[in-house]
Amino acid sequence: MALFYGYVPAHVRVHNRQTPLKQYLGDMMLLLRLVLSLRRVGTSLPVHLYLSGDRHAKYERLFEEQGVQLSDAPYVNPAHWANPWHAGTFAKLHALSLAAFDTVLVLDLDCVVLRNIDHVVAWPTPSFRYQVARGGAGCDWELQSGVMLLRPNAHAHGRALRMIARTSDKLPGDRGDQSVWRALYTNTTLHELPAAFNAFKYELNDADEWASVSVLHDGWMQRWEQGHWPVAYPDVGNVLYALTTNASRLMIRAANLSSDVPRSAHTCYYQRRGATRSGILYICDHVNLSATTKLHGQ
Ligand SMILES: [Mn+2]
Numbered sequence: 060m061a062l063f064y065g066y067v068p069a070h071v072r073v074h075n076r077q078t079p080l081k082q083y084l085g086d087m088m089l090l091l092r093l094v095l096s097l098r099r100v101g102t103s104l105p106v107h108l109y110l111s112g113d114r115h116a117k118y119e120r121l122f123e124e125q126g127v128q129l130s131d132a133p134y135v136n137p138a139h140w141a142n143p144w145h146a147g148t149f150a151k152l153h154a155l156s157l158a159a160f161d162t163v164l165v166l167d168l169d170c171v172v173l174r175n176i177d178h179v180v181a182w183p184t185p186s187f188r189y190q191v192a193r194g195g196a197g198c199d200w201e202l203q204s205g206v207m208l209l210r211p212n213a214h215a216h217g218r219a220l221r222m223i224a225r226t227s228d229k230l231p232g233d234r235g236d237q238s239v240w241r242a243l244y245t246n247t248t249l250h251e252l253p254a255a256f257n258a259f260k261y262e263l264n265d266a267d268e269w270a271s272v273s274v275l276h277d278g279w280m281q282r283w284e285q286g287h288w289p290v291a292y293p294d295v296g297n298v299l300y301a302l303t304t305n306a307s308r309l310m311i312r313a314a315n316l317s318s319d320v321p322r323s324a325h326t327c328y329y330q331r332r333g334a335t336r337s338g339i340l341y342i343c344d345h346v347n348l349s350a351t352t353k354l355h356g357q
Contacts (some may be wrong), residue, residue: 060097060104061163062090062127063150065111065134068349072143080349084310084328084342087118090168092306094125099302100175104164109153111135115348117313138223138234145235149223152236154209155216167205167276170257171299174273179256184210185244188252201232202240202249205276206257219243260288269295303330307340314344 064086068079090108097106108122109132119129132153137146154163162180166172179186186208190201222230222239232238254262258272269292289296316325327343 060102060106061154061157061165062093062106062108062168063132063153063165064090064108064168065132065147065150066114067112067134070137070146072146078326080326080344080346081328083113083115084118084326084344085330086168087121088303088306088310088328088342091121091125091309092302093166093168093170093172094122094127095302095306096172098125099298100172102172102175102177104177104180109150111150111153113349117315118310121309121313135220135223138227138230138238139225140227140229140234141223142234145233145237148204148236149239151204151207152216152219152223152239154207155211155219156213157211158213160211163207163209163211165204165207165209166274169277170205171275171302172273173275173295173298176256176273179208179252182208182252183250184208185247186250186252187240188254188257201237202244203257203276204235204237204240206252206274207240208250208252215243263288263292266292275299304340307342310342314342316343316345320345 066079066083066086068083071079071082073079073082094106094108105128106126107128107130109130110119111132111134114131122129132150135149135152137143137149141149151165154165157163162184164176164180187202187204188206190203191199219239221227222242230238230242232241255271255273257274257276259277260275261277263269263272269288272295275295289300324346325343326346326348327341329341
C-alpha cells in the first residue's frame with residue numbers, strides 16, 4: 060500500500076485564514092487517520108509513505124510508530140495547466156516508478172479504510188473506479204484516483220512525467236493527476252473497482268449502502284457540517300470520529316508545544332464536530348515550525 064505526500068509551502072493553495080503550515084498539519088492528521096484505519100482492520104500488507112518537499116521529523120515519527128515505511132521521493136512539480144487545488148495530486152504519479160513492487164495499491168490521504176482490503180492487490184491492474192466528472196468540456200467521466208491499483212512501469216512513468224512537463228499540452232479532465240491517468244490509459248484495458256472501494260459520502264443513500272463501504276473517500280471532518288450523516292449512520296460516523304480524535308491526539312502529543320510559547324507564535328489547525336462547539340480538535344505548533352524541526356539538518 061502506498062501513500063504519497065509532497066509539501067512545498069509556495070505550492071499550497073490557501074484561503075481565508077489558512078496557511079501552508081496549517082494545511083500540512085491537517086494533512087498529516089488525515090494521513091495518520093488513514094494509517095490508524097488500516098491498523099484497525101488488521102492489514103497485513105506493507106504500508107509505505109513517500110514524502111517530498113519540506114519534511115518534519117516530529118510528525119513523521121508517528122508513522123514509524125505505526126509500522127509505516129517512510130521514503131524520500133522526488134518532488135513532482137505540478138503541470139503548468141494544473142488546477143491549483145489539485146497541485147498536490149501529481150505526487151501520486153511516483154507510484155509508477157516503484158519497480159520493487161509488482162502491484163501498488165494507492166490511497167489518497169483523505170481515505171479511511173473501514174474493512175480489510177488486502178485481497179484487492181490480487182485484482183487485475185490497472186484498476187480504478189469511474190466517476191462522472193462535474194463540468195469540463197469534452198470529458199464527462201474520469202478515473203477516480205483516490206484508490207488505484209497499479210503495476211509500476213518505468214516507461215509509463217516517463218510518459219506521465221512528460222504529460223506534466225513545462226512544455227506539455229493541457230489535458231482534459233480535472234487538471235490534476237486524474238487528467239494524466241485518463242490520458243495515459245486511453246489505449247489500455249482498464250478494470251473497474253467496485254464503488255464500495257472508493258465511496259464518496261454524497262453518493263451513499265441508505266444504511267445498507269453505508270454498511271457496504273470498504274474505503275470511504277472524502278471523509279474529512281469539515282464537510283460533516285454539510286449533512287448529518289455521522290448521526291444518521293453512527294456505525295460509520297462513530298468509527299470515523301474515534302479515528303480522527305486518536306489521530307489528532309497523537310499529533311498534539313507530537314507537537315509538544317510548550318505553554319511558554321506565546322499565542323501569537325502558534326499556528327493551529329482545528330475542526331469542529333457538527334455545528335456545536337463540542338468536539339473541537341486542535342493541532343497547534345510554532346508558526347515557524349520550519350526553523351525548529353526540519354528533518355534535514357538535524
Ligand atoms: Mn482525495
